Structure formats: C-alpha cells, structure tokens
Amino acid sequence: MTGDVETAIAAAREFLGDRLSTNSSIRAHHSHGEDTQTPRLPDAVAFPTTTEEVARLLALAFAHRVPVVPFGAGTSLEGHVTPVRGGLSIDLSRMNGMLEVNAEDMDCRVQAGATRVQLNEHLRDQGLFFPVDPGSLDSTFGGMCATRASGTNAVRYGTIRENVLGLTVVLAGGRVVRTGGRVRKSSTGYDLTRLFIGSEGTLGIITEIGLRLHGIPEATAAAACQFPTLRGAVETTIAVLQSGIPVARMELLDEVQMAACIAYSRLDGLEALPSLFFEFHGTEASAAEQAARAEEIAVECGAKGFRWATDAADRNRLWRARHDAYWAALALKPGHRSLTTDAIVPISQLDALVLGAKADIEASGFTAPLVGHVGDGNFHSVILVPDEPGALDRAWALDRKIVARALSLGGSCSGEHGVGIGKREFLEAEHGKEAIAVMRAIKSALDPRGLLNPGKMFLDG
Template identity: 35%
Template structure:
C-alpha cells in the first residue's frame, strides 16, 4: 500500500467508528477538491441524454492521480457509497448521471498528455484530456488520433468507457481498435495495468478490451495508451444527393468495395440536411431544384498523402456515384467541406434544438441499412411519431432523432425499433452505450445467459457493487 493508501486506510478505519466521510475524502484530495451542497454545480448532475433527468450527488471529488483515485475508491467501497466516474459529461446514454446521494469522481484535473512517442506512434494520456487537446498535441508531431465521435470536448476517459466511434470508424474503427493499454483502478482500490505500447498480445485474458465499453461499471480508467497515425496532408469531400434514402443505402457497399478507402462515409436524410445547413447558415451551392428532388445525401471524405492519388480517387468516386443514381456530384471546396463535416458532427445539437425527445444509435450489418430504415419509418408512422436522421453508413451505425412526446408511446416504439434491429443481426447501440437510457430494452431483448455472465463479471470486478450500480445492469 502506498503512503497515501495507508493514510486513507487509517481514515477509513476511523470513519467506520463515526468520522465524517467528507473528512476522509479531504485528507486524500485536499479540502478544496471535495464539493458538497451548493458547490456542486448542475454540470455534475447530468450528461446529454435527452430522456434522462438530472440527479444530484451527495459529493464530488476531484482527484489528481491514480493513487488518489485508489484512495477515494477505498473509502467509497468501505461505506458502499455508489460511485460515478465523470469526464466531460458529453455522453448520450445517461451513464454519467450520478446516483442520488452518491459520489462523483470527476477526472477533470487528470487532463495531461503524458507522452507522445513518435517512434512507436503512441500517445499516453490521462482520462480528463479532451479530444481537442489531444488533436492539438498530436498535430505538432504530424500525427493524429483518428476517433472523432462528434464532440471534440469529450474526454478520452469517457470515450474509453463508451467505446466511442464516430464518422471515421469506417476507415479506422472505434475506440477499442485504438487503445493499446490502460491503467485502471478497481473499486477495491487496486491499480492494474493492461496492455502497453504493443501492436499485439496473446498473454492471458484481454482486460483492456473488457474495460473498454463497460460504461464505468468495472473500473475507473486513469491512463490510456493510444495508437496514433500519420496525419495525411490532402483531403477531398464529395457530396452526392439521391432521390431516396434507399438509393443512398444501396450505394454504400459499392463505395466501400471500390477501393477508394473513404475516411468518412455518411448518409444524411433530406430533413436533417436542411436542418443542419440552416442552423449553421451553410450554403453548399446545391441548386434549389436539386434540393427539392433529393430525399437523402451521401457524404464521402477521402484522404491521401499524395495529391495526385487523391485526385484520381475523387474522379473515380464521382463516376461511381453517378452510375449508382446520384442526381449530381459535388466536390466541395475546403471551407464548405469542413463546415459541413462539423455540422454533421453536431447533428445531435441540431436535433435537440429542434425538440427531439430521444436519439438512438442502432447498428445493423451495412447491407441491412435499407431494410432497417424502411422498417423504422413504418414503426414510427404506426405510432404517430417522426424519425429523422443520419448515420455512419460505412459501418451500419444508424442515428435517428425521435419526435414523440408521450413517454409510453415512445417507449413502445423504441422497443419495436430495437427488436427489429436485432432481428436483422444488429445491436441496440453502436457507439453511445446503453447507460440508463436504454438499459430496459437491453435487459429485455438480450439473451438471459449473456446478461447473467455480465453480472458475474461485474461482481468479480466490483464485489460491493459501487461502480455505476444502475447503469447497464441492475445491481
């Protein structure tokens, strides 16, 4: 046990005899980093899930090291105090909403880049670091971390917890494809290290991958070792309007198979395109008569280290899209391309401003997108609801903004949508996670044997059940 651990161990012992938990926490992180009462601002009480109410914790602590996180968890475990780890609070599933009367471990002070290893193409970072901060640090070395889930203020710890994805997943995969190793603290206070600066490993259970996507229910991540890539200097963005969403969805496999290796391959329905371009005051140069014909758009971004190769790929892509039925093909100038990609990344905020009652992120096999979208439209119509959306067409991740104010009607509709998705070989969430918002559907629709195994894993990591006890699985 470290000196800090020994000190807190003594504090815990005293606390069992009646000392105040806050005093024990203050001894670990300093009195100024323990927040209670009016010092707990609203930001600590919610994430960005549209359908989940905010909840106020009893206490927020802001540790600055893995040793402090370990000590805090020892106190919490001794008192069976429910714990929610929090980064930027940008999640969409309710996993960062605290338990009423519980403890929030805010990782905002653990926000450093510990190392950029140029030779091994690796970054070692703390969990409170944001994607924007990491991007700035890697750019200075001509490198990039390729996971962009749509909100650059999101934290790396939160990305690991939810296995965040984003538009570039079609080329680079999601967070779990980019995390080589972790430092994490178990609820008992034990600190473990998994993986490292390694391209591969075949040594025992892969605890790195088990922790990724566990939504704060197994351990608190205090450090992540991330894979980096050379930052290509040349990009081109192509926008192709189509008459129907079905035509767009059916074009996607052909683009993937063409060999142009898109960095981004997104579908955007006509309503969503109109909303995001209007909200961002973005004129893409698409004539009104084309907009009136187009029910959906395909957005494709290419990248390359060589300008000539990029030009060839762009020309090939344009010809292919025309053959596949595109009304027109536009190669967007750099400023318009950047603004459209940014607007697409912020589609959630556009949907929220438009009054959406929920956002879902189902994932289906890529070839099943047309069938799922047709089923989703029929289900929404039958329930007197509206669904609009966009999605990562290259990897089958369908994002739908749901407009239905009645909670019971919306719940019944969502269950049908998720069930239809799973019958097509898909899953409830492609990147936002289950959290609290989708837990009911997850537990109802997932094989009971799978749920039982997950519960046994949860117990092995967290015997007192203190980490996010009402997230993902019932405690």
C-alpha cells in the same frame, strides 16, 4: 444517503480540499448526461488530478460502502452518469494531461480527462493525429473508452476499441492495474484492456490511456452528394463498401436532417434532400481515384454527382455541420427534449433497417431527423419529444421498434452510445442468458459490493 457517505466526504475533503464539492449547482451538473432519464443528485463531486487520488477515493468508497459514478464530460446519451443511488460523482475532467508522445512509434499516453481536440492540438506539428471523433467535441478519452465510442472516421480507422493500446485502471477498493502495453499486438494473457473498454464505469475507473496515432494523410478530399430518395443514398453506401473503396468517412443525413443543418450551419448550395457526406484519404492520386469510383456508384444510384469541398475551410464547414447535426436537430423544435436511437446492423441489412425506421418514424408522427455513421451500418434518429403527457413513452416505443428491427436483422441496439440505463432491457435479447451470466460474474468479481456506477448495464444492477 447510501452507506456512511458523510464520513467518506469528510475524509476525502482532507486530501482534496476544495476539489471535493457539495455545492448544489455542481451536484446538479453531475446529476444527468445528455439524456431523458430522471436526474438524481450525487451527495458530493470529487475532482481528482492523479491516479493516486482516484485510488484513495475508491478505497474510501469501498470502506464506507458509498456508490461512485465516474464522470468525464457528461455527454453520454443513455443515463450513464446519473448517480441513481447517490454517493460520489468522480469528475475526471481535471486529469487532462498529455503524458507522453512517441512520434516514431506513433503512440501516446494521456490522462483520462483529456479530449481528442486537446490531443490533436498537442500533436499539431508532428504530422500525427487521433481519428476517433464523437460528435460531442468535449467528450473525454475516459468517457470514450468507457462507452466504446466511435465517430465519423471509424469506417477507416476503427473505433476507440481498435485505437487503445493500454490502460491504467483503479479497481473497487483502490487497487491499480495496468493493462496492455505499447506494442501493436501481443498474444499474452486475457485481454483486460478490451474488458474495460465499454464497461461504462461499472468495473473500475480509467485514469490513463495509451493510444495509437495515425499519420496525417498527404491528401484529403471531401464531398457531399444528394439523392432524390433515401433508398438511393443507402444503396450507394452498401455498394461503396462492398466494392472495397477505403472511404475515410461516409455519413448519411436524411432530408429532415439536411433541412436542419442548412438552417443551423448555413450550408450554402445544398438542398434539403437525402445526402451522403464523404471523405477520402491517401495520396493525391489515390484519394482522387477513390472519389471517382464512389461518385460513379452514387450516380448509378440516382445521385446528381459530387459537390466538392475543395479547400480546408470548405471541408471544415462540411464536417462542422455534420458534428453540429444534433444541435441543428434540436433547433428544429425549440422546447422539445430529444431521445437518440443508435441501432446498427451488418452492412447488407442497412437498407432494411434505415428504410424501415424511416417508415416507423413517419407513422409515429414525431419529427425525428435521421443521421449516422452508415459506413459502419450505424445510424441515429434524434426523436424530438414535445413536453406533453405520454409523449416520452411514445418516443421510447418508437426507439424499441427500431431496436427490435435491428436485432431481428442480426444487429445491436447500440453501435456506439452504450447501455447506461436506457438500453438495459435489450441486453439479454442481444447477447443471450449465458453471456449475461458471464458478464455478471465479471461484475461481481471486480465490484463485489456493487458500488461502481450502480443501476447501469444490468436491469437489477
């Protein structure tokens, strides 16, 4: 145990009661995320329901030098939520209230444990929606902010970074800060909101979030488009983006991922071929015009033409299959673990990255379906790792190869999953020594005792 954790647990139990748990299965659930890192049990798990309770927990943790790890839904993929030094896991999932909706200003405020699905259900009758949609439906707004998440709609609506107006954050020791506001822009002060977005629980615990909302488009058109080669699909992506068509979604699935999705999600009428899934938003006329222009480009790149998902049920089936792509990939090889890559490059380099990664995967001997938000220059391969000696090391070697290629093409090791434990080794290569020194200075100013999600982001953090 680290610090005086027993005293801290006893004091926390005084105000949380049975919302402070040392039950072994609850601790086990909070010992890992969706990743291949070694799990580690927290000493206890706290389930606060208010900002004030989070502040009291962080005051206790500071006083007794106990590490704390914020926990949303535990769907992160790089070891983010593993309490590598034990201590308290602070689970925000019971803080899932909808605090206010200002329909006329198209904004709202939610507690950090709320999910996008809950918010969109809450907004259902108001003609508004929140677009950022990580594939894991359970992920919380706090987790999404802390990992700077995105999803299939980012190409049109931006990532979580562009859709957060302000935050309430509890700092080490229990101080509460409010950042940003409700206006669409402000040129005052340092941008503290963006500082906490992507900070992975290492600078503070987010308890409330102000979000931008968007009007539900008058018309939505969705289509799948299949290609004889992966190159054709990637070239279509680049050409569609460069021609300025405002696609709402453009997702790539290679033939291995398509075979998995067809089997898992019963995608009738589609073949196991490299594919792009598209969605267009606008008026009836503008969505149809965007779709026609994109289809023309796809056909020039060798596609057979669009297969339309005409009604809402068809459309939902298509996007549900895309959201289930990870589970479909896992179902290809029961008993295997998965390691998910997350490289991203400037759009003009997408062909070099994707085709190079595909060659690396084939040479590696792994089954690793390829799927991703190519409209942003981002894709994932879900490397399926058998339970054999040395297999995980070989999978990490493949991940490193893909990252090295992305960095050499001016990209990043992670477009949306974040650093956690798994991507720490690339941070300096990507940002340079001086930028890392500034990040470390910020970390020690805000977390002088190194208690907030230790062991993440920096190699010796």
